[in-house]
Amino acid sequence: MRRGVWAALTGIVAAATVLASAEVVAVFVGAESSPLFAVGSLVIDLAPPGVKTLTIALFGTGDKAALLTILGIIIVLGAALAGYLEYRRKPFGTVVLVAFSAIAVFAVTTREGASGISAVPTVVGMLVGVVVLNALQQRLKRWGVREDGSRKATATTAASPVVRTGPAALERRQFVTWMVVAAAASAIAGVGARAMNAGAAVVTAARNALVLPTATTSAAALPAGTELGIANLSPVVTPAADFYRIDTALQVPQLNPDTWSLKITGMVENEVEISFAELLALPLVENYTTLTCVSNEVGGDLIGNALWLGYPLHLLLERAKPQAGADMVLSRSSDGFTAGSPLEVLQDASRQSLLAVGMNGKPLPVEHGFPARLVVPGLYGYVSATKWVVEMKVTTFAQDMGYWTPRGWSALGPVKTSSRIDTPRQNAGLAAGTIPIAGVAWAQHTGIATVEVQIDGGDWQQATLADPISADTWRQWVLQWEATSGDHTVAVRATDTSGYTQTSDEAPPAPDGSTGWHTIKLTVQ
Numbered sequence: 001m002r003r004g005v006w007a008a009l010t011g012i013v014a015a016a017t018v019l020a021s022a023e024v025v026a027v028f029v030g031a032e033s034s035p036l037f038a039v040g041s042l043v044i045d046l047a048p049p050g051v052k053t054l055t056i057a058l059f060g061t062g063d064k065a066a067l068l069t070i071l072g073i074i075i076v077l078g079a080a081l082a083g084y085l086e087y088r089r090k091p092f093g094t095v096v097l098v099a100f101s102a103i104a105v106f107a108v109t110t111r112e113g114a115s116g117i118s119a120v121p122t123v124v125g126m127l128v129g130v131v132v133l134n135a136l137q138q139r140l141k142r143w144g145v146r147e148d149g150s151r152k153a154t155a156t157t158a159a160s161p162v163v164r165t166g167p168a169a170l171e172r173r174q175f176v177t178w179m180v181v182a183a184a185a186s187a188i189a190g191v192g193a194r195a196m197n198a199g200a201a202v203v204t205a206a207r208n209a210l211v212l213p214t215a216t217t218s219a220a221a222l223p224a225g226t227e228l229g230i231a232n233l234s235p236v237v238t239p240a241a242d243f244y245r246i247d248t249a250l251q252v253p254q255l256n257p258d259t260w261s262l263k264i265t266g267m268v269e270n271e272v273e274i275s276f277a278e279l280l281a282l283p284l285v286e287n288y289t290t291l292t293c294v295s296n297e298v299g300g301d302l303i304g305n306a307l308w309l310g311y312p313l314h315l316l317l318e319r320a321k322p323q324a325g326a327d328m329v330l331s332r333s334s335d336g337f338t339a340g341s342p343l344e345v346l347q348d349a350s351r352q353s354l355l356a357v358g359m360n361g362k363p364l365p366v367e368h369g370f371p372a373r374l375v376v377p378g379l380y381g382y383v384s385a386t387k388w389v390v391e392m393k394v395t396t397f398a399q400d401m402g403y404w405t406p407r408g409w410s411a412l413g414p415v416k417t418s419s420r421i422d423t424p425r426q427n428a429g430l431a432a433g434t435i436p437i438a439g440v441a442w443a444q445h446t447g448i449a450t451v452e453v454q455i456d457g458g459d460w461q462q463a464t465l466a467d468p469i470s471a472d473t474w475r476q477w478v479l480q481w482e483a484t485s486g487d488h489t490v491a492v493r494a495t496d497t498s499g500y501t502q503t504s505d506e507a508p509p510a511p512d513g514s515t516g517w518h519t520i521k522l523t524v525q
Helices: 003-029 035-046 049-088 092-109 116-155 167-198 200-209 276-281 313-320 343-347
Strands: 261-266 272-275 285-292 303-312 328-333 338-342 354-359 373-375 389-395 418-423 433-442 448-455 460-462 475-483 486-496 518-524
Touching: 003 035, 003 049, 003 092, 003 116, 003 167, 035 049, 035 092, 035 116, 049 092, 049 116, 092 116, 116 167, 261 313, 272 276, 272 313, 276 354, 285 354, 303 313, 313 343, 313 354, 313 389, 328 343, 338 343, 418 486, 418 518, 433 448, 433 486, 448 475
Parallel strands: 261 389
Antiparallel strands: 261 272, 285 303, 303 354, 328 338, 328 389, 354 373, 418 433, 433 475, 448 460, 448 486, 486 518
16 A cells, blocks of 8 residues: 555544544533534534525435535545645644644534633644654654665565565554554544433433323314325324424434523513423423424425424413513524524414423424423424523514524514425326325414315316314325326415415525425326
């Protein structure tokens, strides 16, 4: 193997020791001081609004995995460059390693709740990485010197092969041994420390042991007609495992319910703080609510409906007594994300907004906000559905902005009336005959009145609607189509109970939600 490649590998191993050492030190300093996820979060924060939309469009709910993969590739390439430069033009490799570490220090120290001490793990990791890089490079150069000398010596003889059992071979074995030991130690220490930092075992155990109280006000049983029973149609209640997840948390926050609390602060007469035990002791209510991400494209799947258990937000706000002039509640997640919700919406007793603790009869999944999150019907998640919520600040839109507003998204995010075709799928090959065209439609906190389907630009035909759960949930719909051979175009539109019909004008998700009719093409044999 060419020594340039070996040199690049020394950089990769050195970078691994940086990350592993930082993770180990972060066990003692605090999990939030871990550099890898802090850098990823910084990338999310600095990305232009269009990049977020594009990433979600390309990868959907796999956007976090995609970002980590890209970040990992960048780290590997940068580390390989550092190793190569250090071998060819010392100390430029060390400079590259220090520069990458400086970016990580900036990312860590600018996170929510960070302090100067948060930089310690990354700085220690950088120092360890520089030492390892130099140690490996010295052994690589000694090997190179020995091997070059051996080649010169054998070149004076009659075409003799290079001797492989002398000093050069010994130096090579020592170099490779150091490489393997450093890489293995980094992997073991890094993985172990990362597991400890995540605290996943503790939080998972606490969640699994939690028995939710019975709701004082239970949701009514679902009407028999809410499910149309059509294959490939989205179920009216989305399983938690299938519920979309879009947020800014690259690393899922691990909050211990024993130490969690929610504070209501700001423009209030009485500041309120409530623990998880106190929250569970309140008269909780259940209701079905459909949540939608503002990044959902027309026909997209960033939407789901679930049964939520929690305490009404309007009652919590009554305790705090918002002051005159306040018009916004800035809710904050433990990872620093914020959402600005209209105060009047959260105070509306008819809206069933919740500080939720349960989802589909079980404690919230960790990735969906355990131990508590906000659920607000009729608003896109980026202005309402704060997960891992720890604070609600009563304020004004003139004074404060949620996370996405300065990044080009609308301060107000009412959900737009929309509909989607679930079956048949785009470009499906079908046989002539009766074919159900079916999907879901939604207009949260307004309700769906009718759904219409158009075939090949013809007249709009009214679909059959499933029975509604409430105005806060989506509805299934179906049209039985007598399909004929050929290529066809199918479109759908919904009309809500206010009389508004979806516009055909196409608009992207930014800045306040996509519009247009979901349209698919089919081929019938």
